[in-house]
Amino acid sequence: MLYIKRVGIVGAGAMGSQIAEIMALNGYEVFLKDVSKEFVDRGINNVRKDLEGLVRFHETKAEREISRIEEQDGVTLSEEQKKRIHGKLKPTYDGKRASDALSRIHGSESFDPFKEVDLVVEAIVEEVEEKKKLFKELDQIIPKKVVLASNTSTLSITEIASAARGRSDKIIGTHFFNPPVTLPVIEVIPGLETSEDTTADIIDFLSALRNHRYPMMPVRVKEVPGFLVNRILGAMLNEAFALYEEGVASMRDIDQAMKTGAGLPMGPFELSDLIGLDVLYHENGGRVSHATPDSDCQENVLFWKIRAKVGQRFLQLLLTASLKFQRA
Numbered sequence: 001m002l003y004i005k006r007v008g009i010v011g012a013g014a015m016g017s018q019i020a021e022i023m024a025l026n027g028y029e030v031f032l033k034d035v036s037k038e039f040v041d042r043g044i045n046n047v048r049k050d051l052e053g054l055v056r057f058h059e060t061k062a063e064r065e066i067s068r069i070e071e072q073d074g075v076t077l078s079e080e081q082k083k084r085i086h087g088k089l090k091p092t093y094d095g096k097r098a099s100d101a102l103s104r105i106h107g108s109e110s111f112d113p114f115k116e117v118d119l120v121v122e123a124i125v126e127e128v129e130e131k132k133k134l135f136k137e138l139d140q141i142i143p144k145k146v147v148l149a150s151n152t153s154t155l156s157i158t159e160i161a162s163a164a165r166g167r168s169d170k171i172i173g174t175h176f177f178n179p180p181v182t183l184p185v186i187e188v189i190p191g192l193e194t195s196e197d198t199t200a201d202i203i204d205f206l207s208a209l210r211n212h213r214y215p216m217m218p219v220r221v222k223e224v225p226g227f228l229v230n231r232i233l234g235a236m237l238n239e240a241f242a243l244y245e246e247g248v249a250s251m252r253d254i255d256q257a258m259k260t261g262a263g264l265p266m267g268p269f270e271l272s273d274l275i276g277l278d279v280l281y282h283e284n285g286g287r288v289s290h291a292t293p294d295s296d297c298q299e300n301v302l303f304w305k306i307r308a309k310v311g312q313r314f315l316q317l318l319l320t321a322s323l324k325f326q327r328a
């Protein structure tokens, strides 16, 4: 049984900062580390903005419901009825809850506070050598009883654990999905040497967490390439790229068709944007998709990587930059 009070998170990017937010909202003290103060501050600032949005959403819930009823039914609700709606839809998250959570996140540029943590979640760049270097260092600094979890989307947990020989039984994959504050699933991936106790303890710990909307839902997955969700999603994204390359339909139409025909919340190209083209590039072994081995898409991936991370979206980029993407 794990006793967890403090969680160390390495990597304050898109995933690390939101994992920190979830832990803090669930009452844990969080130490968030990145390579520089600038990146740590950016991560904490993203949490602040996210929490502000969450509070706004909750505080306007009753007003939105009143407008919805009045517009839909063409009626004007009385003050008494409005009061009752406000009473029923009290905000689950208010400013105090958000500021308490934020105050539990402590930025750090060093591993000093990590000597006291009860669990570490790694969310750094998706490169195996970088992760191995980090796990080796963590293994030397962190008390041996502490579990080290990796948020890798694609890499082998067994290989990452090989860098921390002192505790390979306590190294495990905990693959949160983007954005973890609204998506509850977490793939829990034991490596070859991960103990049953570690796996069971981590599943227990994660099951008790909640994100903004749902209880988190850990699913145990064997260590296979792509794990579970991305293996299925990857096949769909590859097909979408292949259809586009064959000139079957435009990206916009493929996205629209999959949303309205297959009931997906976002189309395959929108999803590629959200995941990040650099992540897809690594996942597919140096390609954006298996369907695009020769395309300019590969050559432009580093350019796209930078643009995608600063918010210029894939669809806009393709539509406006006239990059030659279709095969002659």
Ligand SMILES: NC(=O)c1ccc[n+]([C@@H]2O[C@H](COP(=O)([O-])OP(=O)(O)OC[C@H]3O[C@@H](n4cnc5c(N)ncnc54)[C@H](O)[C@@H]3O)[C@@H](O)[C@H]2O)c1
Pocket (backbone or CB within 6 Å): 010, 011, 012, 013, 014, 015, 016, 033, 034, 035, 039, 122, 123, 124, 125, 126, 130, 134, 151, 152, 153, 154, 175, 176, 177, 178, 274, 275, 276, 279
């Ligand atoms: N983006 C996604 O959709 C997604 C979804 C699930 C899992 N993941 C996985 O989560 C991990 C992080 O992805 P991301 O999208 O948050 O990346 P990101 O690029 O947004 O953030 C990574 C952060 O790690 C920091 N970093 C790099 N090396 C470091 C080191 N040695 N020590 C401390 N900090 C370091 C970087 O400065 C950066 O701030 C990756 O393993 C990725 O595969 C990503």
